[in-house]
Amino acid sequence: MSHRDAAPSEAFGARSPLGSLLDRRLVIVTGKGGTGKTTVAAALAIAASRAGKRVLVAEMGRGEHVPCLLAPVAPAVGYAGREVIAGVTVIRIDPLQALGEYLALQLGVRSPVDRALGNRSFQQLLAAAPGWRELITLGKVWHLGKMTRDDGQPHYDLIVVDAPSTGHGLTLLDVPRVVVSAVRAGPLRRNAERVEQMLVDPEHTLLLPVALAEELPTRETAELVERLRHRVGIAVDRVIVNGVFPRPFPQQVPDLDARLARLPDSTLSANLPRPSTLAACAHHLRARFELNRHYVGELAHLTGLPVVILPYRFEGIEHPESLTVLADALIGAPRAAAA
Ligand SMILES: Nc1ncnc2c1ncn2[C@@H]1O[C@H](COP(=O)(O)OP(=O)(O)OP(=O)(O)O)[C@@H](O)[C@H]1O
Numbered sequence: 001m002s003h004r005d006a007a008p009s010e011a012f013g014a015r016s017p018l019g020s021l022l023d024r025r026l027v028i029v030t031g032k033g034g035t036g037k038t039t040v041a042a043a044l045a046i047a048a049s050r051a052g053k054r055v056l057v058a059e060m061g062r063g064e065h066v067p068c069l070l071a072p073v074a075p076a077v078g079y080a081g082r083e084v085i086a087g088v089t090v091i092r093i094d095p096l097q098a099l100g101e102y103l104a105l106q107l108g109v110r111s112p113v114d115r116a117l118g119n120r121s122f123q124q125l126l127a128a129a130p131g132w133r134e135l136i137t138l139g140k141v142w143h144l145g146k147m148t149r150d151d152g153q154p155h156y157d158l159i160v161v162d163a164p165s166t167g168h169g170l171t172l173l174d175v176p177r178v179v180v181s182a183v184r185a186g187p188l189r190r191n192a193e194r195v196e197q198m199l200v201d202p203e204h205t206l207l208l209p210v211a212l213a214e215e216l217p218t219r220e221t222a223e224l225v226e227r228l229r230h231r232v233g234i235a236v237d238r239v240i241v242n243g244v245f246p247r248p249f250p251q252q253v254p255d256l257d258a259r260l261a262r263l264p265d266s267t268l269s270a271n272l273p274r275p276s277t278l279a280a281c282a283h284h285l286r287a288r289f290e291l292n293r294h295y296v297g298e299l300a301h302l303t304g305l306p307v308v309i310l311p312y313r314f315e316g317i318e319h320p321e322s323l324t325v326l327a328d329a330l331i332g333a334p335r336a337a338a339a
Pocket residue numbers: 031032033034035036037038039040061165242243244310311312313314316317318
């Protein structure tokens with residue numbers, strides 16, 4: 001038996017045409033904690049670089065996870081960013097550093113900015129002020145998107161943002177709209193306006209929700225898609241369902257778990273565990289497959305969106321082929337259409 005032989009798409013659905021993820025300039029990956037946002041951001045970067053694009057992945061969390069996924073020995077990328085593999089640069093956007101850069105650009109000098117940012121009272125003020133981190137971080141993304149090369153072409157063809165998990169991700173995307181509606185004029189409003197325009201331009205920006213085919217992530221993803229559509233106005237045209245268990249048994253023996261369970265434990269087979277142990281493992285694979293299949297359907301139904309299925313990698317994400325397999329599934333795999 002090889003449960004890896006069965007492509008997940010075989011299990012879950014028909015093809016439906018979708019624009020390529022690589023047509024956009026900015027893809028913001030979000031979803032509940034631990035669903036695979038960082039993995040998807042890294043896989044998308046690989047897919048884009050293989051298509052000849054110059055890619056920037058912007059990490060927003062505390063650590064630097066994408067570089068470790070892309071290269072076995074990855075030196076820190078920091079705020080300056082670093083090309084980690086050919087065609088893929090990774091940057092970690094620290095809001096305080098982005099604020100310093102922005103203020104220095106506005107004032108034309110750096111040293112008073114550094115003094116202010118190092119000042120305890122100013123830091124306390126910043127800690128209490130809502131929204132600036134989100135606005136300044138997205139402002140940095142806007143700025144990176146505007147960077148050009150000597151020939152006038154964009155410095156990066158595609159920017160992939162590894163955004164915070166759902167709740168924080170919503171705040172991140174909602175702040176520009178709130179600022180635009182609350183502030184009438186001035187540089188704050190101008191910044192918020194251009195960031196908001198970037199977010200709501202469907203040709204430019206796509207939000208990519210990542211879910212697991214389980215009950216809670218399904219519910220939360222459906223709510224996220226609903227709020228994004230109605231509150232933020234950002235384009236969402238598909239849901240990525242990660243870690244989906246493939247059909248567990250070959251077509252010829254669809255009831256393998258039941259067959260194993262019927263064998264007496266006295267049936268000894270060299271180098272194999274007892275039949276009851278094998279039956280329990282096989283049963284687990286089937287249960288997981290069926291759970292995933294059910295919630296893939298629910299995700300398509302509740303969001304009304306096509307679903308892109310990424311297989312569970314039994315070998316682990318660190319296996320040299322894993323990200324490539326996920327990159328292929330992201331870009332070219334058949335998709336389960338909303339029923
Ligand atoms: N398709 C997959 N198959 C097997 N394991 C996976 C798959 N995708 C992700 N993982 C594993 O799941 C865990 C969570 O993945 P990842 O770090 O990408 O999630 P995340 O959404 O970015 O998490 P966080 O919310 O903490 O940032 C990691 O250990 C990763 O290796």
